[in-house]
Amino acid sequence: MTIQLRPAITFEKVARVFDLADGQQVTALRDVSFSIAKNEFIAIVGPSGCGKSTVLRLVAGLIAATRGRVSIYEVAVSEPPDMVGIVFQKPTLLPWLDVKSNVTFPMRHKYGRVTAQDQKLARELLALVGLSDFANSRPDELSGGMQQRAAIARALLLDPEILLMDEPFSALDALTRDEMCFELLRIWTERPKTVVFITHSIPEAALLADRIFVMTPRPGTISEIIDNPLPRPRGIDTLASPLYHELTTRIRNTVFARPRAA
Amino acid sequence: MSSRLASATRSSPARVRPDDPPRARAQRLKKAAAHLAPTLTMVAILAVWETACRLLHVPEFLLPPPSAIVRAGFAMSGSEWVGHITSTLRVALEGYTVSILISLPLATMLALSPVLSRTVYPILVVIHSTPIVAVAPIIVVTLGVSDLPRVVITSIITFFPLVISTTTGILSTPDELVELSRSLRATRGREILQIRLPYAVPHIFSALKVSITLAVVGAVVAEFVAAERGLGYAILFATSTFKIPQAFACLAVLVMMSLILFRLVVTAQMLLFPWSLPRERRN
Numbered sequence: 001m002t003i004q005l006r007p008a009i010t011f012e013k014v015a016r017v018f019d020l021a022d023g024q025q026v027t028a029l030r031d032v033s034f035s036i037a038k039n040e041f042i043a044i045v046g047p048s049g050c051g052k053s054t055v056l057r058l059v060a061g062l063i064a065a066t067r068g069r070v071s072i073y074e075v076a077v078s079e080p081p082d083m084v085g086i087v088f089q090k091p092t093l094l095p096w097l098d099v100k101s102n103v104t105f106p107m108r109h110k111y112g113r114v115t116a117q118d119q120k121l122a123r124e125l126l127a128l129v130g131l132s133d134f135a136n137s138r139p140d141e142l143s144g145g146m147q148q149r150a151a152i153a154r155a156l157l158l159d160p161e162i163l164l165m166d167e168p169f170s171a172l173d174a175l176t177r178d179e180m181c182f183e184l185l186r187i188w189t190e191r192p193k194t195v196v197f198i199t200h201s202i203p204e205a206a207l208l209a210d211r212i213f214v215m216t217p218r219p220g221t222i223s224e225i226i227d228n229p230l231p232r233p234r235g236i237d238t239l240a241s242p243l244y245h246e247l248t249t250r251i252r253n254t255v256f257a258r259p260r261a262a
Numbered sequence: 263m264s265s266r267l268a269s270a271t272r273s274s275p276a277r278v279r280p281d282d283p284p285r286a287r288a289q290r291l292k293k294a295a296a297h298l299a300p301t302l303t304m305v306a307i308l309a310v311w312e313t314a315c316r317l318l319h320v321p322e323f324l325l326p327p328p329s330a331i332v333r334a335g336f337a338m339s340g341s342e343w344v345g346h347i348t349s350t351l352r353v354a355l356e357g358y359t360v361s362i363l364i365s366l367p368l369a370t371m372l373a374l375s376p377v378l379s380r381t382v383y384p385i386l387v388v389i390h391s392t393p394i395v396a397v398a399p400i401i402v403v404t405l406g407v408s409d410l411p412r413v414v415i416t417s418i419i420t421f422f423p424l425v426i427s428t429t430t431g432i433l434s435t436p437d438e439l440v441e442l443s444r445s446l447r448a449t450r451g452r453e454i455l456q457i458r459l460p461y462a463v464p465h466i467f468s469a470l471k472v473s474i475t476l477a478v479v480g481a482v483v484a485e486f487v488a489a490e491r492g493l494g495y496a497i498l499f500a501t502s503t504f505k506i507p508q509a510f511a512c513l514a515v516l517v518m519m520s521l522i523l524f525r526l527v528v529t530a531q532m533l534l535f536p537w538s539l540p541r542e543r544r545n
Binding site: 057060061062079080084086088089090092094095096105106108109110112138140158 | 436438439441442443444445446447448452456457460463535537538541
């Protein structure tokens with residue numbers, strides 16, 4: 001990767017401890033340090049409960065670090081930053097709004113109004129994610145994959161520099177998931193963003209990311225950062241290449257390297 | 263091979279075409295039967311009731327036959343009916359409205375403030391556990407003889423389901439949407455108005471449906487305690503003079519009033535919030 005002077009996202013010895021209701025404490029994250037360059041695509045892979053989502057919520061400013069420092073363009077994150085868009089595991093579209101109003105919802109929710117400019121932008125984004133014909137449909141008339149496309153368009157509305165994706169394709173069937181990966185690559189090529197993509201899926205991480213952060217649980221920490229040697233643009237052919245196979249094997253070995261604490 | 267497969271897939275839908283005559287007729291009959299069944303059942307019950315009363319010579323003051331009830335209904339003057347119906351309807355709707363106006367903001371506050379919820383919730387449970395029929399005379403004595411105690415009694419009886427359902431609905435908002443709202447740094451007011459309350463709409467409407475029939479119950483209970491008009495009062499008056507068919511006539515009108523009000527709430531949901539219904543129930 002090209003070395004940038006100002007990294008987009010930096011974690012310096014970040015720890016996050018959660019207080020449970022019964023007074024116990026759980027260390028979700030310990031001593032996590034990394035830096036992510038502008039327009040870099042990062043995948044975070046790891047088993048459930050390894051603190052992947054905690055990393056994402058720290059970047060989004062939804063929770064604060066217990067120790068250490070999280071910064072975006074070298075400014076410490078103290079509240080949800082403007083330049084971040086989030087795509088969740090579930091599409092969570094609002095059922096009472098049509099698809100276009102769902103895409104413009106962040107504007108209405110943040111500023112209380114939607115301008116003609118926003119409407120135009122929403123139409124462009126719907127075209128980008130391939131939903132132009134469904135602008136006036138209700139979310140429940142769409143398939144799971146189409147709903148998630150709408151959620152991606154919604155996340156792109158405020159033109160965020162950073163796109164956070166929390167297992168966005170894990171609720172989809174396997175075929176749709178592959179299709180959505182290629183779609184995401186295309187969208188990312190057309191509109192480069194810094195992407196932090198959380199996933200359970202090693203093939204997904206290998207296909208999409210520039211670098212793969214492998215996390216291990218209890219307490220959550222990054223055990224290894226793997227550079228992705230696969231050339232871009234990547235497509236269906238990539239999945240058949242020996243290099244891809246080698247990479248997924250390497251990630252898998254890293255994920256299962258440590259015996260998991262019972 | 264492939265062409266045979268293609269022709270097979272082409273011909274197989276033709277065998278189950280929806281306009282296939284005998285199949286379609288059976289389907290239509292089945293649909294018509296399902297549609298008419300409730301009405302036919304009602305008619306059958308009325309017929310059995312009428313014949314049983316006549317054959318067994320049941321005295322009218324024990325169980326009047328439907329024909330006697332209808333006769334008694336027509337024996338009452340039109341203005342008498344209008345007076346009773348408007349009186350009961352007014353109290354029921356006023357109590358219902360007051361209850362909605364109190365319970366929606368209260369439920370929002372209960373859902374969003376754990377402290378308030380812990381403090382107020384037990385009080386609500388105590389109020390709800392108190393038999394309203396037992397409290398009604400006290401309320402009438404305290405508030406005097408007017409519509410006021412009747413409206414209060416009606417709103418007390420209707421507001422508990424509304425508060426509980428609205429609170430549940432507001433809390434059922436997906437965490438992700440709350441996080442989306444936080445990540446946009448939207449105000450709390452917008453979070454409530456644009457996300458949480460709309461999410462509660464299906465819950466609110468299921469409570470509105472329960473409460474509208476309870477409102478009629480509340481109005482009648484209040485009339486039993488103190489009133490000089492209304493369907494509840496009319497029933498009480500008719501039974502005290504052994505005019506049982508007239509009491510039954512009033513009861514029938516009460517039931518119809520409840521059903522119509524219930525239907526109105528259902529229609530309002532269908533017109534205003536069609537998305538809040540399961541897809542097969544929208545039209």
